[in-house]
Amino acid sequence: MNQKMKKIITVEELDFFYEDFQALTGINMEVESNRVTALIGPSGCGKSTFLRLLNRMNDLIPGTRVQGKVLLDDIDLYDPQVDPVDVRRRVGMVFQKPNPFPKSIYNNVAYGPRLHGKLDRGRLDRIVEESIRAAALWDEVKDILHQSALGLSGGQQQRLCIARAIAMQPEILLMDEPTSALDPIATARIEELIKELKKNYTVIIVTHNMQQAARVSDQTAFFYMGRLVEMGPTEEIFTRPKKDQTEQYITGRFG
């Protein structure tokens, strides 16, 4: 208790370009560890682009350019010395649509750890179980681990994807609208899970659902037209935001 919050990510003067189009301008942000940070803003505001920059996913898009710094602890993710594969191991990602591999439930979770090192069966079993448990899915799948992941419901598939990300033991979990394809009950389970996950991970979530941001996050960052307009404690953002633009957006008065 009363632990001093530790910074895990520091973003400094970050600009991002798709060819000539500047998608992000002068972003400065600090993310504390073991917290849930929500990124909100209208479509095209840059929030998903920003999220993807945090594990170098945008590297995969030709014609993009990054300026500024993204420090994970004290390592600049965009330092030429840094291997993007290593970055993605430390910073896991869960996408909008559940995308399990067409493999068994077990092999979905075991895939990453296997790829990254030779592990004996016992160790691998343990990682798979721990990861599926951490994703609050164990009781539902423990007896069908060797059945295809594609037979699971959408909500279960999404939790499996979270388990798959956790299996790599990342420090940070990025989530890009993780519940937008799920029904309200599956959504509620993922939201509960997010609150559990922050005990061991730092979670950054992009969501179009403002109530979701209000429910799950500790910090909220509002993006508009490629800029970070305001970031602060979620309770403050949703009761008395400091910036007019934030107020206009969250109360639905935006054009």
Add this chain to the structure above:
Amino acid sequence: MNTISHFHRQIREVKEDLLMMAGLVEESIHEAVDSLIARDKAQARGVIEGDRRIDLMQNQIEERVFALLATQQPVASDLRFLSAAIKICSHLERMGDQSVNLADRTLVLADMEPVDPPRRLVAMGELAREMTCLCLDAFVQNNVDLAKNVIKRDDELDDLNLHILEEMVEWMTREQRVTRRGVELILASRHLERVGDEATNIAEEVVFLVEGEIIRHKGVATDSVGPL
């Protein structure tokens, strides 16, 4: 784009309802004070009967606000407005009750030997009415300065109330036969003082609504009360 969403139209309607309720309350206070000064029993009965409408408006506004809270999940200024609206409408309803209490004093006093209402009581009636108007103006205009002015003026009302108490006690000590009338006037003064308190409460809600800061109970913590 200058479109107003359905939700914001509904918020506007809540505000209009509140203003209508406030209008009834203002009138009720006005009539109650007049009835007391004029010893007008018919006018006093009108105030008592009229309170039913104020009570019904409170229910109507609360129901609307709850429905909006449940269905629209308002945030920021919308949330503060709706939360303030529930409280303001409850303060208004209590102001209406104080008018009824004042009208009850009129009914009792009108059957007794006439007494000139103390000069300070007339002043209290004026001030309570004025504070009621001002706090509602502050609400309509989202005007924090006006709201803070109302909060300041409540001290004047409290002072007048204290003076009347002393004045009446002195009068009753001098002439025992006036005791009942004295007590009625003390009560009337107390009712007006309560009207001022409710106006102050509304003014505090206005500050919260505009600035997002809760300013009530901001006094210095004492040993007996202590911090939270």
